[in-house]
Amino acid sequence: MSNNQQSLTMAVDEETGRPVIIIRDQEEKGRITGVQAIKQNIAAAKSVSFILSTSLGPKGADKIIVTPDSEIVISNDGATIMEQMDLEHPIAKLLVDLSKCQDSEIGDGTTGVVVLAGALLDQAESLLDRGIHPIRVADGYDLASQIAVDRVRELSMPMRANCAKDVTPEFKQFLVDAASTALGSKIAQGEKLANVAVDAVLSVADLNRNDADLSLLKVKGKVGGSIEDTSLVDGIVLDKDISHPQMKDVTPDAKLAILTCPFEPPKPKTKYELSISTVEQYRSLAETEQKFFTDMIQRVKDSGANTVICQWGFDDEANSLLMQNDLTAVRWVGGEDIEAVAIATGGRIVSRFEDLTPEKLGTAVEVRQEMYGTTGDHMITIQGKRGYKTVFVRGSNKMVIEEAKRSLHDAMCVVRDLIRAPTLVPGGACAEIAASLRITSVANETDDIEQYALRSFAAALDAIPMALARNSGLQPIEAVAQVKAKQLKELERDPKYKTTLGVDCMARGTNDMAEQRVFETLASKTQQLTLATQVTRMVLKIDDIIGQL
Template identity: 35%
Template sequence: MAGQMQYGGQSSGQPIFILREGTQRTRGRDAQSNNIMAGKAVANAVRTTLGPKGMDKMLVDSMGDVVITNDGATILREMDIEHPAAKMIVEVAKTQDDEVGDGTTTAAVLAGELLKKAEEMIEQEIHPTIIASGYRMAAEKASEILNSIASDITISDRDQLLKIAETAMTGKGAEASKMELAEIVVDAATNVVEEGDGKYVDMDNIKVEKKVGGRIDDSELIQGMLIDKERVHSNMPKKVEGAKIALINEAIELKEAETETEISITSPDQLQSFLDQEEKMIRDMVQKVIDSGANVVFCQKGIDDMAQHFLAKAGIYAVRRVKKSDMEKLALATGGRLITNLEEISENDLGKAEFVEEKKVGGDEMTFITGCDNPKAVSILLRGGTEHVVDNVERALHDALRVVGVAIEDEKLVAGGGSPEVELAFKLHDYSTSLSGREQLSVKAFAEAIEVVPRTLAENAGLDPIDTLMDLRAHHEKGEVNAGLDVYSGNVINMWDKSVFEPLRVKTQAINAAAEAAVMILRIDDVIASSGGGSEASGGMGGMPQM
C-alpha cells in the first residue's frame, strides 16, 4: 500500500506492517506542500472580506440556516473545515477573536501569506527550520517596532474611544449607524470597567438582547438590565418605582418529596386540611418575601400558581425562570445578593433600582430594570429590520465592544488603514540586512508577507495594489509613520488625522498568532492519517490528497 510504513524482515523477506491497514501517510515535500496549500486556501476564503470595502459571505449549513457576515472568525467557524492543517488557520482566527475581538481576517490572511512565502523559500532549498527561526525573530522584532510607534490613550479620551469603535464597525453590517452604535459601545464599556492592578473590562457584564423590528438606530443602552421575560401574573403592577429586588435561586413552590411517599386520606375533612396545609406553606413562603420589604422578585426557578396569586395580591412584580447568567448580572447591576434559602431572606439582601417595568418591544413583553445606583452590568437592546440584519449588527457590536475594552485595558493605540503594516515591512527590511545567515531571507520574506494587508485593502477597494503599495512605501520612506490608505478616495493620507485608530494588541496578536501557526505548519514533514475502520482508506482524512 502506498505510504504504508513497513519493515522488511531479514529472514523471510516478509514485510512487517507497523501501521493499521488503510492508514495514509504523506511525507517530506509532499506533506509540506499539501499543508501549505490547505492553509493558503483558507486564507483566500476570507481575503475578500478585509477592510471597509470588503464583501460579505453567505454561509448555509446542512439545516439550511443562513449566516451573512464578513467577520473572519465567524466565516471560518461556520465553514466546517476538515483538513487538519487548515484547522490551524481557523484556530488563529478563533484566538484572535477571543483575545481582541477584531482583526480575525487580518490574522488568517497573514498566516496564509507567510505560508506562501515559505513555500517559495522551500523551493529554493532553504530548510523549514531556518524559515521558522527567521519568522520567530521577525515576529519579535515586529512587536518591538509596533510598541515604538504606538500612542497612549486613557479612559477619559472619549473621542478617541468613539473613533476606535467606529473603525471596528466600518465595513460591517452596522456601518450606516456606526456613530450611534459607537456611543452605545463606549458608554457600555466604560460602565463595566473594573479597577484592580490595572483596568479590566469584563464583556460578560454587558448583555446584548436582540429584537427584530424597528431600525438599527433604535438600538439603545439600558443603564441596568433587560430581561426577555414578562411578569408572571396579569394582576401584578406593570411598573414599580423605587424597586427593592429579591433575587431568589430556589423555587417558590412546594418541594416534591425525594423518596416515594404515599399519603392515605380517608375522609373529606382530611383532604381539606391537607390542601389548607399546602396553601399555608406557600402563603408562608410568600410572606417571607413580603416581610423582607421586596416589591420585585426575580426567580431562577418556578413560581407556583397559588404563589403568583399571593404575590399579585401583595402588589409584587415577579418574573420566573430567569437564566442563571442574567441573575448574576442582576446582582451586579442592582447590588443585590442571590438568595438560595427563603428562610434567611432579609432587607440587606435586596437590590435597588429606580424603576422595574414591563414594556412591549417588537411584539414581545420585556422587563426593564433601570436607574441602578452603580450599574456594573449593563444591557444593549439591538434592533434591526430582519433576523439577519440584527445578527450581523451583533457581530459588529461584539468586535467594537472588545476593541474598546482592549484599548481601555492596554492604553495603547496605533493608526489603521494599513499604515502599521507598511511601517513594519519597511523597518523589517532594514532589520533583515543587519542579519547574517539564511535567516536574513526568512525575515525579508516576513516583511513582504506583512504587506499583504495594505495590498488586500487596495484590491478590495478596486484600486491597483502595486501602485498603491509603491505610493505607501514612498510616504513611509519619508518618515510618515501614520501614512495609510484611504479606501474611499484611493489616496495615501495620515490615518491619525483621519481618526482611524486600532488598539495595539489587535496588531501584535494578529502577527504573533499568524507567525506561530505558520511555523507550526512548516515544521510538519510527515502526516500519518488513521482511517476509521481499516478498509475505508479513502475516508481517512478529509481533504487530504490521496497517495
C-alpha cells in the same frame, strides 16, 4: 490476469466463513513526511486564509454560513466564520485556534491574523522549493517579526501619558475613532454604535487601574426598531413581563428574592392516584393547597423582599396572592439571566422557601418595566448596585441583531485595550507597508541565507494592503505601489519617520489615515504579527501528521 486481479488476494475468515480481500499494495502505502508533508499542510492553511481574505477591510465581503442545524449565519467577523466552518484538516483547525486566540486576547483583528499567517506560509512554500531548510525559514521569520514589531511601535501614537486622569473630550474622540474603525467592515456600523461602545466600556472602567471589566457588560437584543435605537441601559435587562398586569411597573429600593423553586405544592416523585368522592374531601384538598401558597408568600414577606425573581412559573392562584400582598414578580427567568441578576444585586440564589432569609436578598436601586417600540413588547430593567450595564441592541430581525452583537463585542474590546494601553497606530495597512519596507531594507544589508526569509516576510506583509485594495474595488498593485512610493520619500528624509499613509479604502481622496481618523490599537497589530509568526513556525516544524496507527 489483469493488474487489478494481481494486486488482490482472497482469504476466508475461519470463524464466519466470509471472504476477506487483502490488498497487496497496502504495505507499500505510507504517510507523507518531510517537505511534502509541510507543503500539504501549507496548502490546507492557504485555502482557509483565502476564504477569509475577501472579508478583510471596510468593504470586505460577508460570508453566508449554513450551520449543521440548517440555520443561516451571515457575518464577516473572522472569529465567527472560523468557528462556524466545518474543518477536518488539523492545520486548518490550527488556524481556527489562532483566530480564537486573537479574539480572546485582543478581541479585534481575527481576520487579519489568519490572512497574514496564510501569506507567510505561501511565501515559505517558495523558499522550500528553492531548497532552504524549514528551520532556517522559521528563524528568518522570527527575526523579521521582531523588526516589524519594532517598526510598528515607532509608528505608534500615545493618546496620553496617564490613563488615571479624567476622560478628556480629545481622548474620548480617539476612542470613538478606534471603535468606528473596528465597526467599519460590519453590518452594524456608524458613529452612534461607536459612541455606545465607548460609553459602555467607560461606564465599567477603572481608570486608576487602567483596565475595564467587560464581564460587567451584558449585551441583549430585541427584534424591533432599527440599529440606531441601540442604547446603553443602566442595569440588567430581562426580556420578560411582570407576571400580573396589576403589579407595579416601578419598584424603587427593591429587595429581591431570587428563587429556583416553583410556586406550587410539592409533587410526589412516584406515580400516585387521588380519589375524591365527597364535598368535604374536595374542600380539604383546596384548603391544603391554599395553605401551601399562603406559607410560601408569607416566607417571602417575612424575609423583607418586595420583588420575586423566579426561574419557574407561577400557579394562577400564587400569582394572584403575590399581587394581593403587594409583591412584584417575574417568572420564567433563565439560568444565565438569574445568575446575572444575583451577581448584579449581590443576592443569593435560593432553591427552597425554607432557606430564604434577609441576608440572601439582592438589593437594587430600582426594578422597572418599560415598553419598547409600538408592538407593546415589555422589558424589565433591574438597576443593581454593583455597576452592571446592558447594551440593548435593536434590529429589524434576529440576523441583524446577532451580527450587531458581534460587532459591538469587537468595538468594546478595542476600547478596553486602549484604556489598558492608550496607544494607536494608523490603519489602512499603514503599519504593514512600513514594516515591509523596513524588513526589505534590513534584508538588503544581510549576507546570511536568512535574507531570503526576510524578503518573503516583507512580501507576505504586502498581502494585507493588497487584500484591502482588492476588496475596496481598487487596482491592488497600483494602489499599494503608490503608498509605498510615498512612504519611501518620507523615509529618505527620516528613516524613523512616523508615517500615517495607508490604502484609501473609502476613496476619500487622501492616503493620510490620521486625516481620515482611521486608527487601530498597537496591541492588536503587534499581537497579529507575533501570533502569525508563531503559527507559521509551528507549521514549518511539523513534518508528519500521525493519526490512528
